Each structure stands twice: as structure tokens, then as C-alpha cells.
Amino acid sequence: MVNIEEITNVTEYEELAKQRLPKMAFDYYASGAEDQWTLKENRTAFERIRFRPRILVDVTNVDMTTTVLGFKISMPIMVAPTAFQRMAHPEGELATARAVSSHGTIMTLSSWATSSVEEVASTGPGIRFFQLYVYKDRNVVAQLVRRAEKAGFKAIALTVDTPRLGRRESDIKNRFVLPGHLTLKNFDGLDLGKMDKSQDSGLATYVAGQIDRSLSWKDVKWLKTITSLPILVKGVITAEDAHIAVEAGAAGIIVSNHGARQLDYVPATISALEEVVQAAAGRVPVFLDGGVRRGTDALKALALGAAGVFIGRPVVFSLAVHGETGVRKVLQMLRDEFEIAMALAGCTKVSEINRSHVETDIDRIRIAARL
Structure with a gap:
């Protein structure tokens, strides 16, 4: 066990988790779809963005608070929904909930959590969103939404990019299935909590049998009729869909490619972000998940118009290594990095972060074209 004081950045937890977790569990968390091009691009696209810092700004006090x-x-760094967290640690989502609450930010609970909405609520106060997959049986969906409302969850993050599960070759090779002692706790009472073994990925077989492939924009409107909670549409990466999401009544948009686990060769989310922000035109907030591993990544996303970012894999990797303390550590490291990045960029509050603070590939092409 590595001493937690020796961990200096978020990415160190991935290799440590690989050493600690069973191969099937680690591969499930870490892998992407097919060639995993988008998985790599989610990171490398951040690396192509450069800062344009402003100097001689009094940064004695840097205020990272924001409103979502x-x-x-x-801080504008929140926790994305990640399934099956008890594969990483016995306390799973409960440990994550406590860690996120201690940092005063938002946790999103997966539909496919190994802890129920009621169990997560029992950990104490906190601002929590609920990620929703739409099942073929809409009574299941309505019941789950009502339970989330009753448990005090504050928004629904509707995942819209999973009519079928992406082809995740590691899961196929491992014949992934949820370990026998774990269930999808939100569905236990509905006889949908178990995942059967399959000739390839047990999760892919489960999705094929349960998730509604006919999901369309009319269902966003339907969802609004069964809940008063704001609905975030998660999985938008084009301007066209951003326009429709706003028209359908979404309260916000999460630019996401599902951690590069669905359609390979789609853009990195940071590359798609500005297009979606421009299409939303300030009518709803736009958030980002995918590839965030540094406080500087968060600053880049906010400069390109995001209202906040969500982190996923760093949570489960740190959870696997150090449990709740590990998740706290990850959030603290990102917080510290974000604060320093803001100060060195010349920003004293989140509202001061703007497009002038970054330079992208497109900017460099435009400059070259004028020469």
C-alpha cells in the first residue's frame, strides 16, 4: 500500500488501482470502445490547448465557488456517475458520497450503482444528482425517479448516448459480469438487479435486454411530465443536438462521450465543448466530462464556456486504493491545482475566466491564415 502522502497527482492512482484490482474490474473501469482512439483523444486534446495568462493581477484571494x-x-469540479463502485471498494458509492459532501461539491449517482439512492442519502447531507438510463418498462423509470426525488436528489442526468452498449473489447475478452456478491441496488426490488453471465460482455447482454433503444427527444418531454427535478441531457457533442436539447426543455447539457466507451472516433469532449456552448447561447448551462485529470483541465474547460466539469475514473481508481480518503485526496489535489491555475492565469473568481485565457488549434489556424 502506497502512503497517501506520496500521491502528488490524480493520474498516479490509475497504475496503483491496476495493481490492486482484479483484471476484470480494472479493465471495466479503464477501457474504452474498440480502438480506444477517443479514450486517448479525451486526454491529448486537453494538451493541445494553451493558456494566455494575464499578469500583475492581485491574486491574494482566489474564490473558486460557483453556482450550479x-x-x-x-468549486466547479464535480463527480460524474460511475457504475459498480463496490467492485473498487466495499463501501463503494457510500464512501464517494461522504468524500464529495466533505468537499462541498456535487456527486452524481449512477442508475447502475451498487448502492441504492436511499443508502446514499443515508450517508448525510450533500448535493446529489441522479443519472438515469431509460428502461423499456417505463414504470421502472417512473418509480426510480420518484425514489430519487424522495431521497433528496436535486437533478436528473439523463444519459442519451447508450441505446446500445459500445463494443468494449476488454469486457468481451473478460466476459465481464458483476461479481456475484454485488447487484444493481436500485433495481433489486424490481427483479432487475442481477446480471447474467454471457458469451461476451454480461453488461452488453443486460443493456440489450433492458434499455430502451427507441429513446428519442419526445421522451425528454415525457420525463418532464413525471418529475419536477431539472433534467440535464448527458451525451451531447454537436451543436444540432444542443439546439434540440434546449427546445425539449433541458435545464442543462453535459458534453460527454461516455468516457470514450460508446462510439469510437468521436471528438474529445473538450474539442466538442465550444460548439455546444455556442449553440446553447447562454440559454442553459453547459458542463463537460471526459478526460479531466488536472486543475488546468478544469480551467481550460471553463475558459471555453463550461459551467463546470465532472470527473469519473479518478474517483473509482482512488476509491480502489485508499477508499473514501482516496476520493477526498483526488478532490483536494484537483482543487489545489485549480486554485493555482486560476491565480497564475490572473483570475480571482470563476466569473473572470473567459475565452481570452486560452488558445486552441482553431485559433492558431486562424492566425496563420491571416499571415
């Missing part, structure tokens, strides 16, 4: 859907949080 009316809720004040300590």
Missing part, C-alpha cells in the same frame, strides 16, 4: 442549477458549490 441554483446550488452553491465550493
